[in-house]
Amino acid sequence: xxxxLKMKKLFNYFWNNICKQKDEFLEHKYLxxxxxxxxxxxxxSNYFAGVYTNKVGAVIATDLIxxxxxxxxxxxxxxxxxxxxxxxLVVYTLFFKFNYLHNVISQFSFLVIIRSLFMCLTHLKxxxxxxxxxxPSFLSILSFNNDLFFSGHVSVPFLGFLLFKxxxxxxxxxxxxxxxxxxxxxxxxxxxxxxxxxxxxxxxIYKFGNWLFKKIKN
Numbered sequence: 001x002x003x004x005l006k007m008k009k010l011f012n013y014f015w016n017n018i019c020k021q022k023d024e025f026l027e028h029k030y031l032x033x034x035x036x037x038x039x040x041x042x043x044x045s046n047y048f049a050g051v052y053t054n055k056v057g058a059v060i061a062t063d064l065i066x067x068x069x070x071x072x073x074x075x076x077x078x079x080x081x082x083x084x085x086x087x088x089l090v091v092y093t094l095f096f097k098f099n100y101l102h103n104v105i106s107q108f109s110f111l112v113i114i115r116s117l118f119m120c121l122t123h124l125k126x127x128x129x130x131x132x133x134x135x136p137s138f139l140s141i142l143s144f145n146n147d148l149f150f151s152g153h154v155s156v157p158f159l160g161f162l163l164f165k166x167x168x169x170x171x172x173x174x175x176x177x178x179x180x181x182x183x184x185x186x187x188x189x190x191x192x193x194x195x196x197x198x199x200x201x202x203x204x205i206y207k208f209g210n211w212l213f214k215k216i217k218n
Contacts, residue, residue, distance in 0.1 A: 038109035049116035050144030058125035154198035
């Protein structure tokens with residue numbers, strides 16, 4: 001009963017929040033449609049880039065950091081920690097930044113599209129001692145072997161940090177991006193260049209995305 005009351009209170013808060021921002025939501029309805037269209041493109045581009053990197057010839061590179069740290073199986077955090085980050089990104093936007101939804105979707109989609117391009121241009125193969133991550137069946141379609149450059153596990157939470165830099169939740173996303181970087185390195189499922197470059201590339205994508213979407217909005 002207590003859980004039901006809490007869920008009802010949460011739903012009422014969510015609904016009231018939507019009603020308060022209805023006018024602004026309607027004002028941005030075309031931008032929201034555009035962002036959803038970009039999300040569809042991002043989904044396809046990520047899938048086909050992943051299939052391509054699985055098939056194309058790739059090389060295993062040496063890495064100064066990986067050569068000096070042990071290999072640890074952190075698969076649970078790698079899979080479900082990242083899913084938790086995505087869930088918090090979605091829930092926080094819906095509950096507290098609903099009028100910002102179109103921008104969050106657009107920036108996320110833009111990040112995935114650019115990352116898909118980078119994956120196709122950079123043919124790296126998983127390190128030979130990488131942990132073999134077994135994804136649950138509902139995520140198997142997104143499981144690729146050589147989608148390395150740059151790290152999505154780092155770039156997505158760091159994008160959350162940039163998107164919500166005026167809110168306290170930015171600290172969660174910043175810590176999450178660093179934690180994910182540490183996790184993928186200890187699992188040897190990414191090279192150090194994949195992790196370190198993710199911060200710089202994501203920042204560049206975010207700034208360019210802001211400029212581009214402002215042009216579209218105007």
